[in-house]
Amino acid sequence: MIHRTEAIILGSIKYGETSLIVHAYTEKFGKQTYIIKGGRSKKSRTKGNLFQSLFLLDMNVSHRDGKSLQMIKEVQFSESSPHLNFETYKNPLVLFLAEVLYKVLKEEEGNPQLFSFLSNHIIYLIQIDDIPKAYHLNFLINLTRFLGFNPIDNWSEEKPLFDLGNAVFVRLDDRHAHCLDLHISYVFHLILQSELSSLDTLVLSSEDLKALLRAILNFYALHSQGFTKLKSLSVFEDLND
Incomplete structure (x- = not known):
């Protein structure tokens, strides 16, 4: 049966000579893996460059519960983000977040x-120029x-x-x-209290940012089964420095 669903691309890998395996988090079916046969072929109607990390897509998919590989029939940019395109300087952040999501989204x-x-x-x-x-x-x-393990402030x-x-927080x-x-701990408390719109008002050193990121990733490792070392972390941290 064919279903329409929005999807967030978590990553893709080459499969065979012309195909792709795509990992996505979908609105209707949660985390799914798709095979796009011939997706890297020049003659393919489904272009492989659509399946980049954190791209937001509208997809028509063939879905069967319990099947490890699903099929994509049609795909296009989402109506809610038709101009989707990340500037190059955002790529390390995009790849970092996509890798985290791939590891923690399981349902x-x-x-x-x-x-x-x-x-x-x-x-x-996509829309903001200066990322906090x-x-x-x-x-x-x-x-x-x-994810079921939110910190208590x-x-x-x-x-x-x-x-x-x-x-x-403890004594x-x-x-x-x-x-x-x-x-x-105090910086973590400040982050917990901050809304997205007020992040720019926080004055944090690069050392604070790096230490707090490592702390949060340790927090994930303690509470999310299978959360292992991130390949994108070192590049992301180096560029932040």
């Missing part, structure tokens, strides 16, 4: 709220609300340390190996 069923969150952030990235330095931190923290002078394992006496230090 093979639709989640309209999560899809709306992701598509809105993609459209924001803490954008990726805000994105990763807010994403945890949909109970920071206070009595509980100033963030416990990565239990996702709450100094309760410090253990998975607690952030005082300074990074």
